[in-house]
Amino acid sequence: MTERAHEEGLRPVDVVLTSAQNKQAIKELIEKIEQYRKGRDVYVVGVTNVGKSTLINAIIQEITGDKDIITTSRFPGTTLDKIEIPLVDGSHIYDTPGIIHRHQMAHYLSAKNLKYVSPKKEIKPKTYQLNPEQTLFLGGLGRFDFVSGNKQGFTAYFDNELQLHRTKLAGAGEFYEKHVGSLLTPPSKKKWQIFRS
Known part of the structure; x- marks a missing residue:
């Protein structure tokens, strides 16, 4: 994944393979976010319908035990505006609307x-x-x-x-x-x- 990101001109500081559905590596992801954010806000960005809200729900559930804070859907474009989730240190995690990619099949189904x-x-x-x-x-x-x-x-x-x-x-x-x-x-x-x- 890092190699592919570099091909596209991106320079990720780290990569964590995770599954919000199976709760796989969520703790590791939280640790990495904390390690790199240094008190700053976190923005979750990506194309529509890839599971950004589901991932944030898994993070929130791991930290607080609360379930399904953010509404998720299999329909593209469900998150219409950024959603702000406060963190204990005064910063936030932002769930952003998905980026519409014209070659993504989900928009044609x-x-x-x-x-x-x-x-x-x-x-x-x-x-x-x-x-x-x-x-x-x-x-x-x-x-x-x-x-x-x-x-x-x-x-x-x-x-x-x-x-x-x-x-x-x-x-x-x-x-x-x-x-x-x-x-x-x-x-x-x-x-x-x-x-x-």
């Missing part, structure tokens, strides 16, 4: 289909045996082309309800155009028209 890109249950990996020149469609959201090599297994980590579909690479483009929004969903046909523009 209906509420019904959003569950496929923001799963709430533990993801069970699925392994597909692919021959060369086969394509694996990820609903209508994307595709994986296995161009050449020996037959091998590929493991996919997606929402358990997202329908993956295998087909021949040679006709994959036409297959997609014909079936996106019906056999290959999400997105719906209507949302796909917006997504492709």
Whole structure:
């Protein structure tokens, strides 16, 4: 992660891999925040629908025992204004509205289909045996082309309800155009028209 951040011109002082859902490494994250903030305010920033509010709730619960202080939702743009959470030393943690990224799929999906890109249950990996020149469609959201090599297994980590579909690479483009929004969903046909523009 640090390497990727550097490629984008960012210089993180530290990286903590954490899960607000499973309460994994929350204590370590709190310790790192305290180590680096030196009495200053903390701003939680990121694109919409990545779990900023959920993470802050996990931090608050770890510190105070209070649950679900901030309303969370799987719908993009739920946090409409910054939310100020006071800390004991007079500084604050700020939950900021998500940054809208035009390439983020969540903005092109209906509420019904959003569950496929923001799963709430533990993801069970699925392994597909692919021959060369086969394509694996990820609903209508994307595709994986296995161009050449020996037959091998590929493991996919997606929402358990997202329908993956295998087909021949040679006709994959036409297959997609014909079936996106019906056999290959999400997105719906209507949302796909917006997504492709």
